[in-house]
Amino acid sequence: MSDLRKEAASMHKAASGLRAVGHHTAKPLQEFKAAAHDLDALGALGSLMHAKSQVREGMDTLVKLTKQLDEEWQGEAKLMGEVSDAFDLLDLLLAAAQKKG
Incomplete structure (x- = not known):
């Protein structure tokens, strides 16, 4: 097996x-997002309402960031697949050139 194939x-x-x-x-991620909107465990006291809002915002931000990371990883996976395919093709072309020459 050639280095390109590996x-x-x-x-x-x-x-x-x-x-x-x-x-x-x-x-x-879906469960985490749902939990961000069900923060009843923090209570309804006035002093906790602000904290509850901040926790919800933080959780929503984490969900958005995770989705963005997934999109980025999908793009990288596509590119890696294309490079892998190019290496396979180059390996075949090199092998064919060796047989010819």
């Missing part, structure tokens, strides 16, 4: 792992 296989495996992240985080 690199392509490694990149393909890494890209597959990145693509799967969203599948593993979707349910916990």
